[in-house]
Amino acid sequence: MNSSQTQGLLVEFASGEELLNAVRRVRRELPNFAFEAYSPCAVEGMDEALGYRRDGVASWMLLGAVIGGVGTYALEWYSAVFNYPINVGGRPTASWPAFLPAALEMTVLGAAVFGVLAMLIGNGLPRLNHPLFDAKAFERASADRLFMLVHWHDPNIDIQPVRELCRSLSALAVEEVSQ
């Protein structure tokens, strides 16, 4: 990718409160810029600060649960009632209470598999490399530093307000990155 096309400023912080404050200010004062926050553990209040609402993981898990449970039950019912019915002393072939345990287990398994896939795909993983990893300071994003990336696509945009805002924040360092 041409490095002159997308540019960004990576701002480094020492604490979650400072990052939250920065995110809130960028969102309020710089509506023309895109931004993203990075932290070594989830920061409480970050979802609200970024304006996230639903992430869809729960809905996918529900779908997985229904597929796993209903699918297993349907398979049991088909095989025991239609495909290979066995008459044991006149007992009903569709013995639903005995079909529940396997269906229950597959409900949980279906939900878990769909949930993990929804998390990974929604998060764009696996993606082993990323331009951000080239930033030297970003190594500590998984240890003890928090980062905010303010980025823009338009090469002619005036980035002076971003630099001014960065100066007024209690940032440890500001690094220019290209994506």
Next chain:
Amino acid sequence: MSALRGDAAQPFLLAPRQTHSTVTEAVSGISLQRHFGWYWLSGLAVALALCSLLLFGVGWLLRQGVGIWGINMPVAWAFAICNYVWWIGIGMGGTFISGALYLAREDWRSSINRYAEAMTVFAVAVSGIFPILHLGRPWFFYWLFPYPDVMKVWPQWRSSLEWDFFAILAYLSVSILYWYVGMIPDLATLRDRAPTLRTARFYGFLALGWRGEARQWRRFESLSLLLAGLAVPLVFSVHSMVALDFSEAAAPGWHSTIFPPFFVAGALFSGFAMVLVLGIPMRRMLGLEDYITVRHLNNLAKVMLAAGLVVTYGYFSEVFSAFYSMDRYELAVMLRRFTGAYAWTFWGTIVCNVLSIQLLWFARVRSNAMVLFGIAFAVLIGMWLERFMLIVTTLYQDFVPSSWGMYYPTFWDIAFLIGSMGLFLLMFLLFVRILPVVSMFELRKLVRKGEGSSA
């Protein structure tokens, strides 16, 4: 706070003055250090030796059949089923810590959940070997799985053994997913701190490119919460189904409604015992005393005591219902447990599982790592004896006296038991060497909450 209660020498969940950096350095340092002490290597040697014994045993079993074990008619179930129930029960410790305690927002789980989950994955994997080998023709185990085969028959959906197959399948898969997904942020930490490119590639591959983006954390946290919510009913259902293997049979001593909750409590009991047995040496050898503190041991001991009391109630209820029923076969089995040929397993169970845990009422015992290790070890032995007692005392003298018989373990029975311990130990030692043993990102959250910031 709990210093006022005086029940623990160290009231905080983290040693004083911990920061994000110290947590990261201490935990990732374990996996990234070049040399691991002689104790790890000697443990590995023992584990490998036992594993080869197991491997040799499996080969011999495939050639000769299950007759190499001491099982016979009437005692068609013995060590293999015992080992299976014991191992899968141990697995519950990790699932309960990472599931139920997460839902209950118990902060003290944060530093123990990773190795407890690893313990679960390994214990369940080891347990799954036994029912398969016990099949007689283990190479046909996939017949348990419903697929359109040329024989045009289906699995028997009404059999508790079939339910068990699905239970183990779901439990093992969900445990692995939960454990691995929960490790991704920590694997990213190891990737970023790796000293060589090769190490970085190894952890980078496992970390799947995790960046710690706020959006990624959001989905990650949603998934963790939902998986925790699923893990709790899953683990209860799994142990209930293990119990149904027994209580679905119309055999005295097995055919009882107390079995599912009794097995769930027994699983929790032995699971917490194993968490202590693994954790106490591990915190010492890896220098994790700042993270797995005396308060953790104290809490684990309390849960173990509570689970043990429920198990005690289960024993009492079995005796009571046998006498209350006045069923002559139930009574006969119960009296045989007290005085029969295998009475020592019953009384051994009572000593290990009922009497030894009474020491845990004392706060001084709960904060003494050595004594706690001894009690937890006794509980593990007791829980194995309990399964042996439950299985063999019901089987060896059944309804018809002409078919009574004894069960004696053979060399191979013992070999499979200690071999399975070797396999478990091998997996756990490799885990400790390679993967992050404590959840760093959860400890960072504790640091944020101010645990350990003052002393």
